[in-house]
Amino acid sequence: MSDRMLTMAEAVREAMGIAMEEREEVFILGEDIGIYGGAFGVTGDLYHRFGSERVLDTPISELGIVGAAVGAALSGMRPIVEIQFSDFTAQAMDQIANQAAKIHFMLGGALHVPLVLRTPQGSGTGAAAQHSQNLEPWFANVPGLKVVVPSNPADAKGLLLSAIDDPNPVIFLEHKLLYKIPGRDPVPEGAIRIPLGVSKVVRTGKDLTIVATGIMVNKSFEVAEKLAAEGISIELIDPRTISPLDTAPIFESVEKTGRLMVVQEGPSHAGYINEVIAQVSGSASFGNLIAPIKRLAGMNIPIPYAPQLEKVAVPQIADIEAAAREIVKNWR
């Protein structure tokens, strides 16, 4: 077992490098990903390793970039698109939602689009409303897109390698606050793949099930460790792929704990996490619940700028901790 600790940026870069070494069809395109190394430094030295054709700097043309990736994917290539901030996918939404997502189904299966779109999302950088959104539900609501939300470097590497192998379009949402911090677990060497569509039980427990994605997994983990000292035992589940969604471990966990809390960074209204609640509500595990389901999500507001305002817009560790304690203490 390797004990290599990498940041998420390093793990994502490593996965792309491995994929590019494995298959010559794999290439990366996006804004400032070449010599600059990417706005968040994710592509780093790949330009020097693979050259300007395979690490292709593009003009500022998000719609054109994704469209070109769709066309290249239809023509035998395996493009990895980097969109500098997930917010800018709005510029490219026709190619993502109307073209890439639908081509295989709509065209009768004659063609398919093996494309990965990586993009940083999330708040916490003081970049305000157009650079801070969590857009998981936008993509999860489009049939034909697979949506991956890694919460740690090891998962990011393994999931990205599987995403690049996948014959379908995959949206890969990386939380920008996770880029520079090492994960809790080491990152294995080599081309270790983690299949898409498999939820991970991050931590086992018996009093409360928490389902969270991305950075909320890390925040919830901290809370679980802290509350363990108080005798509250939390089981934490990270779906990792929110589309398709692997619900079985969630149902099993709820049957065991009888309490469910879901945590999401994005606004609560029509959020992705509501799907988890709906699935549990319609499953046999619902009968095991002894407490109302608790939902912690972002406020229904654009992300504000000032740090004291930005903080209240999305769930923080203290919010998760208070909610977890309350649900376990109040419902016995």
Place this chain on the structure above:
Amino acid sequence: MTANPLLMGHPLSSPEHAKHALLYMYRIRKFEEAVEDLFGRGMMHGTMHLSIGQEAGPTGACLALQINDQITSTHRGHGHCIAKGADLTRMMAELLGKKIGYCGGRGGSMHIADAETGNLGANGVVGGGIPIAAGAALASKMRKSGTVAVSFFGDGAMNEGAFHEAANMAAIWKLPLILFCENNKYGMSSSTEKAFNLENLADRGRGYGIPGVTVDGNDVVAVYEAAEAAVARARNGEGPTLIESVTYRWKGHSRSDKNLYRTKEEIEEWKDKDPIPNFIHKVLDRGILTQEQVEEIQKISTEQIMQAVKEAAAAESATPDGLLEAVFKAVSA
């Protein structure tokens, strides 16, 4: 019925080429007349966008293409599909919602693609296919496959950001792309006069540092010659060309169109410029084909379309089985 093998070359270069050009223009015309008839009789579902009057564009352009050259098409795409060599029965079957249709009934008129003939698909979004064609051209360049990509789009699409972004990327990377604008004078009801402050839409080419040429889109010979030059340039690594093929759609935009935005006189004026007799005069004048041969081709095309309608109508209807499984391509182990 299987698609005819594609022929390349100047439409006036031999009787065979002239026959091919004429046959394909007739096929497009008669396919769409059959579609209109089936709609009129309530036998076809959805909507339709007919390109009657515009047949010389796709026919002339595709005579400059090899089978593995790629195209993207539009909502008004039957002509491109046929000209690139698609099977008429499978096309008609798609429009009739049949299992053997190109999309198994899941796409309909606006989404026919044919991987075997390099057709990356019609598109329901104006301008949607242009960046995709640029990507196909990028793949060709990266893989050194020697193919070119042609994106067909209408005048309306030239005011979409997708056109701008794709044209610019193709220009800076010198991609083997042909931007083929079918200027049929109207984006639904908006005339080019209302939507552009330009006499020739091809002038936009200068803004991207690429050649822009305007041709008579009702002259299959002129279209071929422009396309052939653009394809040669693309294959030679010199980059994209914008072709503006000026034409006219005789029919309304779609079923809902009451033609309130143009006059009967204008429509009649353009019907006098019908691309099919235009070409017939040329081949008869030059003695490339005889009157009898021309009539024979017309007859064959009619039979081919009737056969396609017959086979498609008799085919099994698409069923909802497997719809969920069709969303994603299965991941191979």
